[in-house]
Amino acid sequence: MTLQQQVELQRRGLMFVLSSPSGAGKTTLSRRLLERYKSAGAHETIVMSISVTTRKPRPGEIDGKDYFFLEEKQYTDMVDKGELLEYARVFEHHYGTPAKFVQDHISEGTDVLFDIDWQGTRQLFALTKDVVSVFILPPSMEELCRRLRARAQDKEEVIAKRMLKASAEISHWQEYDYVLINQDLDQTLEKIDSILRAERLKRVRQQGLPKFVQGL
Ligand code: 5GP
Numbered sequence: 073m074t075l076q077q078q079v080e081l082q083r084r085g086l087m088f089v090l091s092s093p094s095g096a097g098k099t100t101l102s103r104r105l106l107e108r109y110k111s112a113g114a115h116e117t118i119v120m121s122i123s124v125t126t127r128k129p130r131p132g133e134i135d136g137k138d139y140f141f142l143e144e145k146q147y148t149d150m151v152d153k154g155e156l157l158e159y160a161r162v163f164e165h166h167y168g169t170p171a172k173f174v175q176d177h178i179s180e181g182t183d184v185l186f187d188i189d190w191q192g193t194r195q196l197f198a199l200t201k202d203v204v205s206v207f208i209l210p211p212s213m214e215e216l217c218r219r220l221r222a223r224a225q226d227k228e229e230v231i232a233k234r235m236l237k238a239s240a241e242i243s244h245w246q247e248y249d250y251v252l253i254n255q256d257l258d259q260t261l262e263k264i265d266s267i268l269r270a271e272r273l274k275r276v277r278q279q280g281l282p283k284f285v286q287g288l
């Protein structure tokens with residue numbers, strides 16, 4: 073292990089948020105980022121926060137992997153008990169981030185990746201400075217529509233609704249630390265990875281540094 077890695081072992085994890093309108097490539101990018109770090113050491117690992125939602129699963133979605141699919145009552149119970157770190161209504165449904173999973177990983181120095189909207193991102197920023205946010209833009213609205221169609225998991229009227237909501241989501245781009253145009257998936261992934269690596273090296277995050285420097 074290098075000296076840098078030893079120092080990095082003593083850092084708090086960061087909350088790495090990827091937001092975008094549906095269809096801009098965020099899910100694929102998240103999956104590929106996680107794959108990169110799957111076999112990495114403790115100080116490099118990043119895990120996905122799995123949200124709860126009251127929407128029904130789409131074909132192929134698995135409970136406990138893509139989301140925890142809840143009934144309204146189960147969701148409101150979690151809100152009432154303060155078990156969600158952030159929560160919001162997006163489209164017609166409720167979404168939220170279970171707090172315990174995130175807090176446990178952050179405190180042991182593991183980064184957590186979030187696929188949440190601007191409302192949730194705002195709430196995280198209000199909670200802590202450990203947040204880094206990235207907004208992914210589609211290259212054009214035509215391309216976004218094409219991607220939503222190609223996915224064909226949603227009905228035509230749902231796609232039309234999502235195109236409307238996409239503009240609303242995009243209007244919040246200025247609230248994010250980083251903004252990327254996802255024209256090429258590989259290149260965007262490289263950029264996201266660079267952001268993650270640089271943010272991990274920020275002085276304030278390297279809690280082992282003072283001790284290291286003192287011992288020089
Ligand atoms: P979908 O229904 O397509 O999976 O997600 C719809 C939107 O909800 C996406 O923009 C996604 O980022 C957002 N979302 C998913 N989980 C959460 C969550 O836990 N909190 C918030 N605030 N938004 C979420």
